Amino acid sequence: MNVNGRIWLETSKGTFAGEGRIALLEKIKLHGSINKAAKEMKMSYRQAWEQIESMNKQYNKPLVHKASGGVGGGGSVLTLEGEKVIKLYKEIKLKFNEFLKAQSKIL
């Protein structure tokens, strides 16, 4: 028998970010493109953008910055705030995994 689970960050306005949204942010960082990130997450651009908007609104500062125009057209950049949120989630997730492991051991 094992203990398993999941965690997420939330604000008074609802879910802020869990496993899926953090993965989306990581893919935006990797590709510099919401479109590519959305495809890899098997969601539509619209779905991805709605999740980003939900996070941006709850965080007060944008986590993803949509650049437009310039050489090679637009692109999307993960902001420093976006990086912070990923780091924060990962740190808590690591501690949660340790918690699950410790609890599973004493079952």
Place this chain on the structure above:
Amino acid sequence: MNVNGRIWLETSKGTFAGEGRIALLEKIKLHGSINKAAKEMKMSYRQAWEQIESMNKQYNKPLVHKASGGVGGGGSVLTLEGEKVIKLYKEIKLKFNEFLKAQSKIL
């Protein structure tokens, strides 16, 4: 910002018990009746019984004993194993709530 989450017990055969199944076991203990417990959980008798069977199979010993006949007809009794499982889950849940509280504090 807060950290929230959920946990469940699982075996190699899948989910063993989470919040819902534990609540079902508690209601069976309270009412001595799967039927009453199912109604309070807003599920059909069949759904409740399937969840109980899934737990019974994974635990090797029954968590709920279906009594039949006797004065006043049948009834269902939570076994000692059922009590143990509730206690185990509640203990882990308590520690998980402490974990969430501690993590939320340092956000």
